[in-house]
Amino acid sequence: MNSTVKHLVDPNDFTVEEINQVIDLGLKIHKNPASYARLCEGKILGTLFYEPSTRTRLSFESAMLRLGGKVLGFSDANTSAVKKGESLADTIRVLDDYCDALVMRHPMEGAPKLASEYATVPVINGGDGGHQHPTQTLTDLITIKHFKGHIGSLKIAICGDLLFGRTVHSLLKTLSRFENISFYLISPPELKIPKHLKDYLLDAYKVSITEFTDLEDCIEEADILYMTRIQKERFLNEEEYMRLKDSYILTRDKLSDAKPELMVMHPLPRVNEIHYDVDGDPRAKYFDQAAFGVYVRMALISILLEVADHA
Amino acid sequence: MLKVTGIQKGIVIDHIAKGNGIKIFEKLRLSQVDYPVVLLINVSSQKLGQKDIIKIQDNVDIDFTMLGLIDPKATVNIIEDEKIVSKQSLEIPREVTGLFQCKNPRCVTSVDDYAVPKFTRVENGKIQYRCNYCEELTEYKL
Ligand SMILES: [Zn+2]
Numbered sequence: 001m002n003s004t005v006k007h008l009v010d011p012n013d014f015t016v017e018e019i020n021q022v023i024d025l026g027l028k029i030h031k032n033p034a035s036y037a038r039l040c041e042g043k044i045l046g047t048l049f050y051e052p053s054t055r056t057r058l059s060f061e062s063a064m065l066r067l068g069g070k071v072l073g074f075s076d077a078n079t080s081a082v083k084k085g086e087s088l089a090d091t092i093r094v095l096d097d098y099c100d101a102l103v104m105r106h107p108m109e110g111a112p113k114l115a116s117e118y119a120t121v122p123v124i125n126g127g128d129g130g131h132q133h134p135t136q137t138l139t140d141l142i143t144i145k146h147f148k149g150h151i152g153s154l155k156i157a158i159c160g161d162l163l164f165g166r167t168v169h170s171l172l173k174t175l176s177r178f179e180n181i182s183f184y185l186i187s188p189p190e191l192k193i194p195k196h197l198k199d200y201l202l203d204a205y206k207v208s209i210t211e212f213t214d215l216e217d218c219i220e221e222a223d224i225l226y227m228t229r230i231q232k233e234r235f236l237n238e239e240e241y242m243r244l245k246d247s248y249i250l251t252r253d254k255l256s257d258a259k260p261e262l263m264v265m266h267p268l269p270r271v272n273e274i275h276y277d278v279d280g281d282p283r284a285k286y287f288d289q290a291a292f293g294v295y296v297r298m299a300l301i302s303i304l305l306e307v308a309d310h311a
Numbered sequence: 312m313l314k315v316t317g318i319q320k321g322i323v324i325d326h327i328a329k330g331n332g333i334k335i336f337e338k339l340r341l342s343q344v345d346y347p348v349v350l351l352i353n354v355s356s357q358k359l360g361q362k363d364i365i366k367i368q369d370n371v372d373i374d375f376t377m378l379g380l381i382d383p384k385a386t387v388n389i390i391e392d393e394k395i396v397s398k399q400s401l402e403i404p405r406e407v408t409g410l411f412q413c414k415n416p417r418c419v420t421s422v423d424d425y426a427v428p429k430f431t432r433v434e435n436g437k438i439q440y441r442c443n444y445c446e447e448l449t450e451y452k453l
Contacts (some may be wrong), residue, residue, distance in 0.1 A: 087425030108419040110444025114426050129417050131445055 006304055007116040007123045011134040011174045019174070023142045023151075025308055026292070026299035030146070033066065033295075036311050039302055040069030046099030047073030048091075048115075049126070050106040055268070056126050056135075059290075060103050063297035072098065092118040101304055104128075122304035130166050136267055137170045138300065139293035144224065146292060147263050147285060152179035157218055159186040159248060160228030160273065162193040167267045168228055169197060176205035183209045184218040188244050190236050214247045220257045225250070226265045227273050251275040255283060265289055321346075322373060323388040323395075324365040329353060331382045332363025338377055346370050376404045380438075380451060405432045407440060407451075415447035 007013060014022070029036050045064040049057050052075055061071045088111060096102060096119045104112045105126040112125035112132075127133040145151055156175065162168055162185055172193070175181050183201075185193055192211060201207050212218050219225065230248050232241060249272060250264065266274055266286040278284050302308040327335060332352050341348045347368040356362040367373065371389055378385060379401040387399040409427045413420050420428040420442070430440030430449065438451045 088419065088423050089425045106419070107417070108422055109415060109417050109447075110419040110442065111423075113444045114419050114423065128419075129445075 005120065005122055007112075007119075008134050008300065008304070009112045009116050009123060009125045010132055011137050011170055013134075016177050019138070019141065022138060022296060022299045022303055023145050025303065026138075026142045026296040027146060029298050030292070030295040036067060036298065036302070038068040039307050039311055040064060040067035040305060043067075043069040043100040043305055043307070044098065045069055045071045045073075045301060046095055046102040047071055047075070047126075048095065048102055048104045048106075049073065049075045050077040050104070050108075050111070052076050053105050053127060055290075056105060057103075059293045060124075060126065060135075060297055060301075062294050063301055066294065067298055067301060069100075069301070073103075088114055089118045096121045101301060124300065124304070127166075130164065132170055133166055134170060135293070135297055135300065136167050137174045138296045139289060140167075140171055140226070140265065140267070141174065142296040143265065143285060143289040143292045144263070146288075148223070151175070152181065154180075154223045155182045155184065155221055156224045156226065157184040157186060157215075157222035158226045158228070159215055159250075160230040161191045162187040162228075163191040165228050168193075168226075171226070172197065172201060176201050176207045181205075181207050183207060184212060184222060185209060186212045186215050186218065186248075188213060188230075188240055188248075190240070191230070213244065215250070216247065216254065216257070219254060220259070222258065222262060224263045224265060225258070227270070228267065229271055230273060231271075249273055249275060250278055252277045252281055255281060258283070317393055318347075318366050318368045318390055319393055320391050321366065321368040322371050323390060324367075324378065325362070325386045325388060326356070326359065327363040327365065327382050327385045328359065329361045329363055331385070332365060335363075335365060335378065335381050335385075338381060339373055341365070341367070344370070375399070375401065376407060377410055379404045380407065380410060403432065403438060406430070407432075411449065411451060413442040413445060413447060414449040415442065415445050418442060418445040418447060420444055 047057055047060055057075055064071050092115045099121060101122045102119060103124045103126045104115055106128050109129040109131035111128050112123055116123040125132055125134055141151055158168055198209060227250055262283045263285045264283050268286060268290055332350055336350050349366040351364040353361045354364055383401045383403045385401055388395045389397045407430045413428050420426045429443040431443060433439045433441050439448045441448055
């Protein structure tokens with residue numbers, strides 16, 4: 001194990017300063033991608049996808065290719081040698097000689113952390129079960145910084161499944177580390193933020209949290225509206241579902257009460273929680289968000305490979 | 312009262328809560344060793360009413376982390392020349408490696424044979440451990 005290698009397994013592996021460094025570099029790359037096009041020449045990023053996630057994998061591959069680097073890996077554990085019951089430690093010990101950094105997507109929680117203990121190159125968590133997905137969080141943050149100019153002093157409404165949503169938990173924990181953040185959390189009663197997480201955020205970061213069941217009750221106030229998927233099966237109570245289902249579908253109509261400078265975000269893919277009629281509204285930023293995912297991953301890879309200063 | 316002779320050199324684990332003696336005996340795999348071991352149960356005690364005691368002859372190399380986890384109130388006396396040369400009090404361990412499984416079935420340590428579960432204690436008044444990999448809380452029970 002090489003303890004001087006920097007990994008991104010958990011958003012907390014990076015200080016707020018380091019997060020800002022990644023985001024600021026990502027924004028610079030976005031402005032002038034040509035100057036970074038050869039930054040990772042001669043480097044290889046290994047993409048170890050133990051479960052398919054086309055979006056995340058292509059976003060990483062695009063990031064590495066745009067930096068002039070190369071990628072190799074697998075996109076499904078069934079088609080790869082790893083299926084034969086090899087321990088993760090053995091796989092990593094072999095593959096880290098083939099690559100300069102590794103991205104791992106794994107259905108088992110904690111797998112990237114385990115991998116980082118054996119890897120001699122940086123490991124990036126590309127999502128581990130219901131646990132963490134730190135590059136999604138970086139994607140959310142760079143999008144906010146691009147459109148708002150800053151990450152602190154914002155009223156952020158988050159709507160949907162706040163109980164199980166890993167994207168949401170990671171975002172809440174990371175945003176809370178920035179200054180003066182207020183959260184409006186909108187969810188059906190069964191899908192409220194877990195109590196331990198709420199207590200932790202209040203206790204550790206003194207953020208302000210207000211909970212709602214109807215989106216209409218706080219949309220006027222929000223600077224950001226972060227929508228997430230919510231599945232009918234998650235509701236325990238059919239009546240509650242019938243009462244609330246429309247409340248969680250964002251339409252252009254509902255946006256009429258919102259601030260003109262509101263940002264509507266979504267980690268994508270969406271199911272029906274944002275009506276297509278919102279797409280044409282200038283406040284819809286979810287496709288920009290997906291694009292920024294590539295820039296922030298470019299920045300992250302450059303920093304972890306320690307080539308960021310060579311541009 | 313039943314008479315058991317003192318030991319010449321080894322360890323006496325004293326003040327074990329009644330009932331925990333057999334658990335410690337099993338967890339430390341004392342039935343499989345080749346040096347003399349005595350397990351005493353239901354011994355009368357001024358402090359505890361009744362207590363269990365384990366005496367281990369010749370060996371002082373036991374897993375104190377495990378002991379602290381099972382019965383942190385037990386005391387450990389190291390014996391040399393039939394005298395107590397040091398007393399050790401136990402603590403509930405802060406870090407635990409490999410002594411129990413993470414309760415999360417989706418945890419990587421639950422499926423990867425090579426991965427050893429590692430935990431860090433959470434200070435919340437209970438004996439709960441956070442998995443160093445998946446972060447789930449597991450309450451330690453025998
Ligand atoms: Zn675990």
